[in-house]
Amino acid sequence: MKTNLNKNFPYSDFSDDFAGWPPEATVFPIAGVDLKVLPGTHPFVATEGAAIRENWAKETAANPALFDGRLVFQQRLSLTEAGISGEGYVIPFSAFMYWRRQPQRGGGLHIFAYPVLESADGALVAIRMGAHTANPGQVYFAAGSLEPEDIVDNSCDIEANMRREVHEETGFNLSDAVAGQQLYASHANRTVTLMRLFRFDLTADEMVERIEAHMLVAEDKEIAGAVAIRSADHAAYPYNRAMLPVIDWYFGKRGV
Numbered sequence: 001m002k003t004n005l006n007k008n009f010p011y012s013d014f015s016d017d018f019a020g021w022p023p024e025a026t027v028f029p030i031a032g033v034d035l036k037v038l039p040g041t042h043p044f045v046a047t048e049g050a051a052i053r054e055n056w057a058k059e060t061a062a063n064p065a066l067f068d069g070r071l072v073f074q075q076r077l078s079l080t081e082a083g084i085s086g087e088g089y090v091i092p093f094s095a096f097m098y099w100r101r102q103p104q105r106g107g108g109l110h111i112f113a114y115p116v117l118e119s120a121d122g123a124l125v126a127i128r129m130g131a132h133t134a135n136p137g138q139v140y141f142a143a144g145s146l147e148p149e150d151i152v153d154n155s156c157d158i159e160a161n162m163r164r165e166v167h168e169e170t171g172f173n174l175s176d177a178v179a180g181q182q183l184y185a186s187h188a189n190r191t192v193t194l195m196r197l198f199r200f201d202l203t204a205d206e207m208v209e210r211i212e213a214h215m216l217v218a219e220d221k222e223i224a225g226a227v228a229i230r231s232a233d234h235a236a237y238p239y240n241r242a243m244l245p246v247i248d249w250y251f252g253k254r255g256v
Helices: 043-047 049-062 093-101 158-170 204-215 243-253
Strands: 028-030 033-037 070-080 083-092 110-118 124-129 183-188 191-199 223-229
Touching: 033 070, 043 049, 043 083, 043 093, 049 093, 070 093, 070 110, 083 093, 083 110, 093 110, 110 158, 110 243, 124 204, 124 243, 158 191, 158 204, 183 243, 191 243, 204 223
Parallel strands: 033 083, 110 191
Antiparallel strands: 028 183, 070 083, 110 124, 124 223, 183 191
């Protein structure tokens, strides 16, 4: 067994977890997704419980609005001709927050879905997160981690997750959009992003206006606004890092 360079974790270094995958920060097509959810406790949570609690105390002291909900966190992922498959467990959000703080993220993998909202005039529409959230001020597509309500027959329903997140955060119904047939993925720093294009018959300005109107009546006040993305300029907004490969790919593939 290889020795982990991060002494905090008694795991192998997981350097080969993505062997055979396309390079980090590139977008590539996949055939499908099959993410099983196992019963019991994720080994990372079982091993790092004390450190997780200590870090959560610091997180909530800095941001009392944080809520220790639940999400699905992967133990393993693989990429084959059939697509991405994996096995994970439901863990506390506090455990995920500790994991993502580590400079070398051992012990698990995170996967989430991006519904990439396209406007009729060729822009992408994203949201800006509120100051009280775990990603304050960051701009990214309406999305969230896989949660227990996304689990159907012990598997994660990616499409249901995208529909729920978009509706909660923007008020839009993905059934009103033309969905792209192809599913894509990207990965970096042990986080995998799944994505599908959804094209609405509205201009970007119209979509932003509708989202900002929804903000006024939304039950969950997570977002602070909406933005229209018209180029791959990384400096245009304070993007979440997972956004950068997507905008590079989207505007690059269209020759913009």
